[in-house]
Amino acid sequence: MLHKDRFASGLCGKSIRTDQRWMTPVEFVTVGSALEDPSWENDIQWDGKPLSLLIERKILVIHSLLCKCNLCSSTAKDRHDQDNDDDCFICRSQGSLICCDECPRSFHQRCHLPNVDDAMLGDKLPWVCTFCVLRTSQLWRYPSQQTYQEALTCQISDHLLECQYLLLCLYNADKDHIIVADPCINVRNYSSVIKTPIWLDRVVEKLQQNLYQTVQHFVSDVLLIFTNCATFNRVRLYYCSIQCEDSGQHFLKQILELC
């Protein structure tokens, strides 16, 4: 994915985001191409057109060699600042964001789950997001013989990480913020149709207040969000097509398959 406002030249501006990281066009073409001597202008395409054409049409503008902007700066800090997203991965707005040291995601401290306290952040301390914690821990944390039914009966404290991960996935997938806030406030006639309203912010609140005992309680509330949506809209919202990372994680995959 090429981001126009991060583009400065082949060597400056980490303007291309892959799932793993942000790269300059030269880095991208060097890593991704099997060609002997790849050219970023001709070999990287955007919407079927080589970048050289976008530059010719002034859709992409090459910064001058003397440019003093942050993208063109060669200091380690300015280059490091380009390693993460400019928007919060959860709410998609900007502001003061914390950056994961293992992936390109950024978050507001209150948007990430669990919420991040200032005490957990220090200049020297690495900080790793829930997506990366789950990815690195799933190999050893859960024996694969645990079935979905068994997982449901577990104490929520044993699966807190997965629950937080699922919620983050749902926030990120809900691009139109349909299931985030209390629908009774903004949607006309909602409470007359839906007797048991529930929304993502409320599930987070209940999780933080330890109101769920087993995974089953939590899963029921998450599923109720979708059932309510379907009932109110009379159509199914296909959130189950959510592009869930780490799809091998059986526990979450099966929750999503139920939606």
Ligand SMILES: [Zn+2]
């Ligand atoms: Zn510049």
Ligand SMILES: [Zn+2]
């Ligand atoms: Zn946010």
Ligand SMILES: [Zn+2]
């Ligand atoms: Zn991460």
